[in-house]
Amino acid sequence: MVHLSEETLSELLEGESVTGAKEHLASCPVCRGELEALRRLRSELRELPELDAPPELWSRIEARLPVGGRARGTRRGWRSQIAMQVAALAAVFVLGLGLGRMFAPGDQAGPGSQLVSERAAATSLADAMAEVRRLGAQYDAALRNLEQLAAQEGAPTPSLAEQRLASLDALVEASRTALSVEPADPVLNSYLFAALEERAAVLRQMRVQQGSGSEVLWR
């Protein structure tokens, strides 16, 4: 007797109708047994227990997650970069403010120390953006201090001028990094534009100062 093929048995297992198969099964205990065995096997497959994941698997996954300064997705990445660059920028401003305080009488506990304590909390996009905004204001404050400083005898104006330029470079870079992800953001664009304009003004002043030999670098 010719038995049913594996394809036919498989089709029967799926409930399909195959010409002549029903009659064959009625007269062939071998094929009936085979079909029943396949049915049992399928049930056993479905009843296989769930497996426990290896205990070390989470640590391997964690190392690739977009959090905690490790491998990051694009959006988280630029937020982090902004936060870090803002932090670096803040340090420059704090230095400028601190020097300003040193040379300016009174007002000892100024925004510089406040900036240092607040900086550590800038871990989200909102924080980073707030820091960028605050740095704009801090930059202006630092500038005012440095202007006063420049007017005083013994002020270290050349190095502070370079710091001012470096600060603006950092602000430009931070803005450009953010804009690479959010090119249409109006706030970021305004910061980039303002920083570039300010930087150009500083360079113009430095060229004028170099030409005239003047020690006054600030506005």
Add this chain to the structure above:
Amino acid sequence: MVDLTEATLVRRARAGELEAMRELYERHASRVYTVVRRLAGDNDLAADLAQDAWASAFQKIREFRGEAAFGTWVHRIAVNTALTQLRQAARRRNLEQGFDGSSTQGNPDRWPASGAAERVTIQRALDLLPDGYRSVLWLHDVEGYTHEEIGARLGIAVGTSKSQLAKARARLRALVTESRAEVVDHGAS
């Protein structure tokens, strides 16, 4: 951690909270690992696949809109990850026939040594199947995929999927029968 709803965990995971990701992982780790382990037929490969699947899921969790349960979504990612990598591995080994159905040969290094008195459980028998057979069998008989869905995921024709399934069932049946016969022989001697 407080018992949070899955929607809350997903929202927090989207925001980059590691603890939320960990909790989502803990809830679905077994299900994900099981499916990739069944498809891979190998513990080390399964761990790699699970790692890739979870990393992929968390990297694109912003795309998860909640139309399906998170577990269903990550399970689908796991299946796709496993199938993609198994196909790539087969291509590298020039063993595409394991997926197109033209061969009934399994991966030789997974077969037990001749005469070994190894008890082959269903799981072990599954591991011994060629990758293509195992994938089609598991996806169809356990995961409930149709032949059309399997064909689309594996890049094979519907008819090939049906043929693979028939051969996989027959091969699995033979492996289990052989194994049980060996156990009886050794038990009697």
